[in-house]
Amino acid sequence: MRHIISLLMENEAGALSRVAGLFSARGYNIESLTVAPTEDPTLSRMTIVTSGSDAVIEQIIKQLNKLIDVVKVLDLNDGKFIERELMLVKVKATGNFREEMKRMSDIFRGRIIDVADGSFTIELTGSGSKLDAFIESLDKAAILETVRTGASGIGRGDRILKV
Amino acid sequence: MADTQKTTDSKQPTAKQMTGADILVRCLHEEKVEYVFGYPGGAVLHIYDAIFKQDGFKHILVRHEQAALHAADAYSRSTGKVGVALVTSGPGATNAVTGIATAYMDSIPMVIISGQVPTYAIGEDAFQECDTVGITRPCVKHNFLVKDVRDIAATMKKAFYVAASGRPGPVLVDIPKDITADLCKFEYPESVSLRSYNPVTKGHLGQIKKALKLLAEAKRPMVYSGGGVVLGDASAHLIKLVQAMGVPITSTLMGLGGFPASDEKFLGMLGMHGTYEANMAMQECDVLLAVGARFDDRVIGNTAHFLSNPRTIIHIDIDPSSISKRVKIDVPIVGDVKSVLADMNELIATEKASNQFVQNTTALAAWFKQIEAWRSKKCLNFAQSSEVIKPQYVIQKLHEVTKGEAFVTSDVGQHQMWAAQYYKFNEPRRWINSGGLGTMGVGLPYAMGVQLAHPNAQVACVTGEGSIQMNIQELSTCAQYHLPIKVIMLNNRYLGMVRQWQEFFYENRYSESYMDSLPDFVKLAEAYGHVGMQITKPGDVEGALKEAFDMKSRFVFLDFITDQKENVFPMIQNGKGLSEMILANDIGAEDL
Numbered sequence A: 001m002r003h004i005i006s007l008l009m010e011n012e013a014g015a016l017s018r019v020a021g022l023f024s025a026r027g028y029n030i031e032s033l034t035v036a037p038t039e040d041p042t043l044s045r046m047t048i049v050t051s052g053s054d055a056v057i058e059q060i061i062k063q064l065n066k067l068i069d070v071v072k073v074l075d076l077n078d079g080k081f082i083e084r085e086l087m088l089v090k091v092k093a094t095g096n097f098r099e100e101m102k103r104m105s106d107i108f109r110g111r112i113i114d115v116a117d118g119s120f121t122i123e124l125t126g127s128g129s130k131l132d133a134f135i136e137s138l139d140k141a142a143i144l145e146t147v148r149t150g151a152s153g154i155g156r157g158d159r160i161l162k163v
Numbered sequence B: 001m002a003d004t005q006k007t008t009d010s011k012q013p014t015a016k017q018m019t020g021a022d023i024l025v026r027c028l029h030e031e032k033v034e035y036v037f038g039y040p041g042g043a044v045l046h047i048y049d050a051i052f053k054q055d056g057f058k059h060i061l062v063r064h065e066q067a068a069l070h071a072a073d074a075y076s077r078s079t080g081k082v083g084v085a086l087v088t089s090g091p092g093a094t095n096a097v098t099g100i101a102t103a104y105m106d107s108i109p110m111v112i113i114s115g116q117v118p119t120y121a122i123g124e125d126a127f128q129e130c131d132t133v134g135i136t137r138p139c140v141k142h143n144f145l146v147k148d149v150r151d152i153a154a155t156m157k158k159a160f161y162v163a164a165s166g167r168p169g170p171v172l173v174d175i176p177k178d179i180t181a182d183l184c185k186f187e188y189p190e191s192v193s194l195r196s197y198n199p200v201t202k203g204h205l206g207q208i209k210k211a212l213k214l215l216a217e218a219k220r221p222m223v224y225s226g227g228g229v230v231l232g233d234a235s236a237h238l239i240k241l242v243q244a245m246g247v248p249i250t251s252t253l254m255g256l257g258g259f260p261a262s263d264e265k266f267l268g269m270l271g272m273h274g275t276y277e278a279n280m281a282m283q284e285c286d287v288l289l290a291v292g293a294r295f296d297d298r299v300i301g302n303t304a305h306f307l308s309n310p311r312t313i314i315h316i317d318i319d320p321s322s323i324s325k326r327v328k329i330d331v332p333i334v335g336d337v338k339s340v341l342a343d344m345n346e347l348i349a350t351e352k353a354s355n356q357f358v359q360n361t362t363a364l365a366a367w368f369k370q371i372e373a374w375r376s377k378k379c380l381n382f383a384q385s386s387e388v389i390k391p392q393y394v395i396q397k398l399h400e401v402t403k404g405e406a407f408v409t410s411d412v413g414q415h416q417m418w419a420a421q422y423y424k425f426n427e428p429r430r431w432i433n434s435g436g437l438g439t440m441g442v443g444l445p446y447a448m449g450v451q452l453a454h455p456n457a458q459v460a461c462v463t464g465e466g467s468i469q470m471n472i473q474e475l476s477t478c479a480q481y482h483l484p485i486k487v488i489m490l491n492n493r494y495l496g497m498v499r500q501w502q503e504f505f506y507e508n509r510y511s512e513s514y515m516d517s518l519p520d521f522v523k524l525a526e527a528y529g530h531v532g533m534q535i536t537k538p539g540d541v542e543g544a545l546k547e548a549f550d551m552k553s554r555f556v557f558l559d560f561i562t563d564q565k566e567n568v569f570p571m572i573q574n575g576k577g578l579s580e581m582i583l584a585n586d587i588g589a590e591d592l
């Protein structure tokens, strides 16, 4: 099953490679991994999207906790959570495509953030599956380039991951 | 040495300031380090200069960095203290990697200091630069790159703390050369706390009670103890518990000595080359208490086969990730084994009146009767010969001659298994070998670390002619420090364990497993100033061992020419289950 794991770790050189190295060394899947410093600059927050059986997920959580730089780990799937991802898509915007792209962007509540002669760049946020759906609904030939941040997640209500 | 004044540093320290190198040395003094095993080089020259000017610890100059790591590792294994090694950047660090990985796999607390090129040269492919922190990351408990002289003391304090606490392991501190010349005031932190690292010690009392109840109600209870008991100094508590419950116990390769082998309740080692009774009991028990063991593939064989017999499993371990890693655990108890076992003993004692944790004695008697039947197979019997030396016989005699009191280090191969099977260890920290990584070449440097830690003890290194040549250069170190180690080489002129697998699984195609062009080991030992002996007849084995151990101050190299094609039994083939052992008589060995 797909799981979203959130963790807080010391904002130190090499901390990211410890996590990435753990996943590759133990053969765990990484669908995406995002990381950035938090409001407390000594801490980084990471969101890892992974998949595996319950036993594998249990091991992943335990192994992450074992890393000396990792302060706290939370499996967001243990409760209610919100997941968001940002995607930028550059699409062909010539002739008929120009209207079509504007319309698709509106339907998915995207925003056109760059307009050029032959192309638009659309910004879209949402769950991974929403972004997938947007890509699916576009004419393949129209897609020039895409970039996605990978998911960030946060627990709902008073599920708080903090030191 | 202490009064040699040599201030060659260009930067003149003020009264209170010290160089990074001196600070590092002071940290080691603060940690009461006795020995540093190392090898010098460009990036650590400031550190070596600081070592020259101190006499708080002794530096042992090995002949290869790998040996420095192994020796420090064995120093730790045999004493429980943190082992310390020092290597230079680049090749010094890469040579150390095998030793670090070996210690990591067996959870040995060590601090490794590696030199690094100066901070301003990092990333420029400087001479003898390598990404030591990157290379060692997967095989250390933690590592640090120190980028400021002011961080040395705090980092060293953390390194020792992390190495020794929780599930122990090696910690590497990489220090660029310029940092060791920089100046600052020395202040060693009194204590250390890391918000991201708080190992548990106390086990959950509710779980502990549940475990005791399950064990008391069991019909076929069994204890399976591992290296964690030895590393956690929990042997006395384990003995007390097993005696109080009166249940049978087996041990992994790494746990040997944690429970006395001479005790009736001890069924011997389990696993791939474990005894028939231990493996059968492990398979057939209904409640299993695992203590500081990790259900390794060499221990339980085929997992599906192991699980095909239902049993309730209780697992005590300090590392939560060891629990339910390979086998689902019914009653997990995360905690320091010593503390948990102590709690168990206390509960049994206090609840005596309530009869809560009293064993079902009738069931236990029937269980032991079954065990005796398995035991009567005498799976470790072997066909003695008057012509050729049987390797098992050498170990039996070694046990006799040393009265079972020696520290025994071993390399990796058949000889290792025979040492584990036939040297009956009654005390923890006496059996020193590489269980997890299975590193050939550890034997001799392990013996050095042990002998330095225990100068008056008998130290035997059981090895093969393949393994010993992986660190043979250390004969020189042994000469320099007058280490009276006794090398017990079981010379079968084969990479025996490889040959055994080729015999069983590759129709006797002995591909590259014959050890050709062996040196004259007697002359080789003598070349280093040691005593060398070659023993070819069974009748001479005991005499040679006695003679060797009587030379209390000499390093003696005993080259036993043994039966070439002897195999290690019992054996569980890859993919087979615990109860599917091949015994010696299955393939027609006589005298069983």
Ligand SMILES: Cc1ncc(C[n+]2csc(CCOP(=O)(O)OP(=O)(O)O)c2C)c(N)n1
Pocket: B411, B412, B413, B414, B415, B416, B438, B439, B440, B441, B463, B464, B465, B466, B467, B468, B490, B492, B494, B495, B496, B497, B498
């Ligand atoms: C560094 C290393 N390389 C290879 C192996 C694989 N290996 C395991 S046992 C063995 C043979 C050991 O031969 P020897 O030391 O002569 O001991 P014997 O098995 O004959 O007792 C080999 C090659 C290993 N364990 N370690």
